[in-house]
Amino acid sequence: MSDLRTPALTAAALAAVLGSALLATTAPVHAGDKAMAKEKCFGVAMAGKNDCAAGPGTSCAGTAKADHQGNAWKFVPTGTCTKTPSTTSPTGFGQLTAFTAKSADKAM
Template sequence: MTKTRIAIASALAAALVLPVAAQAQGNTEKCYGISKAGKNDCQTATSSCAGTSKKDAQGDAWLSVPKGACEKIVGGKLTAAKG
């Protein structure tokens, strides 16, 4: 591998591990209305599985983000949108 590929692989590994570590410590919150279609973390009002949201920024679909980050994201809400 080249040095660039190793650096990219290391960065990706760190990016994948950090959210898990933060979630394990309870330092995360549900942020509604920010996920892309099919990229939500868990169930919505109309589906029971992660990755099943039907549209971008679906109001009842959420992503787990570090505490305090949701309110800084455009469109992010701490509660699900109704209907």
């Protein structure tokens, strides 16, 4: 009776090991693709909706105090940042680096 169970257990163990190895090699590729396809875009996040690093006095994600804050960024698809509108940016669009936001009075 033990001779019949051993091949079945061996096959199941082998399938589990191969399945785990396949999943382990697939996950990092997807994570890497996602990270490479995004860039930090300053001045496009809405208040409390930034991804991270909203400047002095803030810690990380969700800490921007104002819409289009010049030192708060959001991940956007690579190549779209400088085409995304920003009401506080000197150019009127998102920036790849932090900037000093223009005031609403100067914008008009």
